Amino acid sequence: MKSQTNRYLLRQTRIYFGILGLLLAVTGSGGAQAQPGSLIRYNKVAYLFQEEIIEQASTLPLAELTQNDQLGNLVELLAEYPLDYYRVVYETTYQGNPVQASGLVIVPHHRPGRWPLLSYQHGTILPGIEHLAPSNYSVPEDFNPLNTNPEINFLGSVMASHGYVVTMPDYLGYGESEGIPIQYTYTPSLAEVSRDMLRAVRELCWIEDIALTEDLFLAGWSEGAGATMALHRLLEAEDDPALQVSGSSPLSGFYNYTRMFREFATSEKEELAAPIYLWSAWVLNQNTPYLQKHQMAIYRHYYQRTPEHFMLKAAWLATREKSAENLLNPVLRQELIDGTATDWLTATQVNDHYDWKAKAPVFLHHGAKDTILPVFHSEDAYRAMTARGSSVKLYAYEEDNHFTLLESYLARTLQDFDALQQAPTIVNTSSSSSLP
Structure with missing residues (x-):
């Protein structure tokens, strides 16, 4: 009973100082501007049981997209915990000026536990469907898979349920920053807003007594894969002790x-x-x-x-x-x-983020039949980065295109990230025999 009381008092103290910090971030001290990465506000938007996670991740349109009618079995195998979903608003910059951005955080609902952070950068969200931005996530009474984002329902949710605190930034132009021009494929902005969200989420985790490990993983698809590579490069260049990359896994992205x-x-x-x-x-x-x-x-x-x-x-x-x-x-x-x-x-x-030396391992995934972002992006990155001494593995899928890799990507990414939490290095390899 005494230990429970102590934990309660500790959490209440954290909430008090967290709210105080949020107020200072919003109002400033003597007119001072909040710093990039400051948490402005957050609220819980959903809670899903394990069965609900499996249901939303196994919808028919997603099964057709991945050409697999056994997605439910895969999700059931990987998903381990129920989930809390939080909408987060935080401070960042646009062309040097302070702005507020938003995103979604998905947290395993299990205490006690210590979780690694995983920043997932989403793919293209076309004009007209901005409501699919991560921070707009909700669970409607009548679940409509045609009006939801499979990167949240499938990739982000299953990654989190497997045991990761998953951050999903909107990028500028979506969510809280709607009205700012969408920074489509402009990687300096994509990387900076993703980094700033990681900082804000660490603050949220402190307030909510969500224990984190020192591991930080990065993942993303399509536009988000380019953002992932740029974020990996930015974080290693800045060398913030609190944001040390453990590994990244970009899928079908643009690097050259x-x-x-x-x-x-x-x-x-x-x-x-x-x-x-x-x-x-x-x-x-x-x-x-x-x-x-x-x-x-x-x-x-x-x-x-x-x-x-x-x-x-x-x-x-x-x-x-x-x-x-x-x-x-x-x-x-x-x-x-x-x-x-x-x-x-x-x-x-x-x-361009294909020719640089990464300290942490990089796992590239790409379909040989991709006509949206051709496989040369990953092949060029594999050759150039390994030549510089980076630890890189290329998964080349000979029969897949831009849209049919989600299942294989999810399973292999979690397998690689799980292994990196125990063994921090890999050998340079490629699964494609066509590469020199």
Whole structure:
């Protein structure tokens, strides 16, 4: 009884000082601005039993997406704990100015226990479906799998139920920061808001008496995989003792952005992903001071100015015209072919994260039949990073595309992360015999 009373008093003390800290973060001390990573507020939005986690993760559309009708068995095998879901608002920056961002935190509902942190960066959320951002998560009375985010229902939830505190940042432009231009594929912003959320979540865990281990893992799919690689690089460069990366596992991401941009521009083939390439180029243009080009200097057609309207217009156009020849300004396209578009080819390098030395292990996952983000991204990263002495493993899936890897990715990622909590190094290997 005495130990229970002591734990209660300790938690109440933490809540008191936590609330005091939140008030200081919001109001400031003598007008001082809250620092990036400060927790502004949070609230619990859901609680799921293990059976509910299995049900929401095993919905028919997801089974069709992964081409597997046995997802329920996999989830039942991996999911171990019920879950608490928290919506978090925290301080970050946009172009050097303080702003508030949001995200979702998923916590195993089990005490006592000590959990590793896992930051999961989500993939593309198109204009018009911003409600699928992580912080908007809720469990409706009538569960509709067509109106939910499989990265939350399947990947994030199962990872958390397996024994990880999972953070899922919205990115700027979604959730609390709606109104700021969506920073689509702009990795400096994606990495910074993800890092700041990790700082805020550590504060939340202290307030809620959620014990953490020293391990920190990173994962993400598609746009989120590029964000994951950028976040890994940022955290190791900053070397914050509280945010030491234990390992990362990006799925089907963009790492050699400059090559992707130039190959799209110079290709004469039709590209299924043309709309998102155009959207990505526009965001890069808006964030690069020495670019700031007018639309007609970039594109053959004129679009409305907001990224959302631009994306929708581009998507509509690309259903008929998917080639760079029909979408890009012909002068810019020729300069890219000739290699003389030095301003653009310099700007794209801010999103390149394939040629650097990582201290913590990296597990790359990519489908050989991916037409959205071709497998060369992971192959280039594997070669360049291993040449620099990084510890890298490449899972190359010969028969899979951009969307059919979620099941294999989840199982292997948790297996690799679980092992790293005991053995911190791996040998450089690739599962693809086609790589030199």
